Amino acid sequence: MKIAVLGATGPSGLQTVLEALERGFSVVALVRNPDKLTVKDNNLQVCKVDIFKEEELAPHFKDSDAVVSCLGGQASLFGWTPSTLYTDSMKSIVGAMRRSGVKRLIAVSAWGTAATDGEPFIIRWILRPLIIGNLLHNMGEMEDYLNKECQDIDYTVVRPPGLTNQPSTGQPVIAENGRQFLDNSATQISRRDVAKYMLDIIKETSVYKACVAIGYGKKN
Structure with a gap:
């Protein structure tokens, strides 16, 4: 399996790279500053790119089984500063995929990209109005773009709750197609467990052209 990872120097991207290498995947890490990625592995190629071009x-996507975007934006005071990172980068990613003939895309967004009834208190009253409202809004715009203009791409947008840097918990990760959040699930999840889920679904056709909310389920 060969994957191209964007955002590989960020905390989620790094965990995705490490998990993929542990599985024996060939990984192309596409980054703005290669010096920030200190991982060394015979199956890892690190390339400097402008993610908006x-x-x-496109040349780095060629022959990949999937493109995985772990790009993340910066929160602003009260979440007021508009963000276009997710839409701008996704348009260049999709354009490059079309050029290179790669169809499988997995991208990370978050719970709460659109307001819905019954969403967790922390999203409705803290995160959206005070911290990352600008990012959630642009994530939602990215999801709309994929849905409306990218039906030729086999995309899955993974919506996790709050991300932690803790090791994998070993708990099963559950997913629900089309949901903005999961009921009765913890509001945090390990980045490593998100990485595991994303790599597990590379060939899972049931989540093609879908946005899925994920979280921890109960062990049997």
């Missing part, structure tokens, strides 16, 4: 991305 599809002509730079």
Whole structure:
């Protein structure tokens, strides 16, 4: 299996790279600053790119089984500063995929990209109005773009709750198609467990062209 990972120097991208290498995957890490990725492995290729230029991305996507985007934006005071990171980067990613003939895409967003009834208190009253409202809004715009203009791409947008840097918990990760959040699930999840889920679904056709909320389920 060969994957291209964007955002590989960020905390979620790094865990995705490490998990993929542990599984024996061939990984192409596409980053702005290669010096920030200190992992060394014979199956890892690190390439410097401008993520907003599809002509730079396309050669590195070629022959990949999947493109995995772990790009993340910066929160702003009260979440007021508009963000276009997710939409701008996704347009260049999709353009590069079309150029290179790669169809499988997995991208990370979050719970609560659109307001819905019954969502957790922390999203409705803290995260959206005070911290990451700008990011959630742009994640939602990215999801809309994929849904409306990218039906030729086999995308899955993974919506996790709050991310932690803790090791994998060993708990099963459950997913529900089309949901903004999961009822009766913890509001945090390990980045490593998100990485595991994303790699597990590379060939899972039931989540193609879908946005799925994930979280921890109960062990049997």
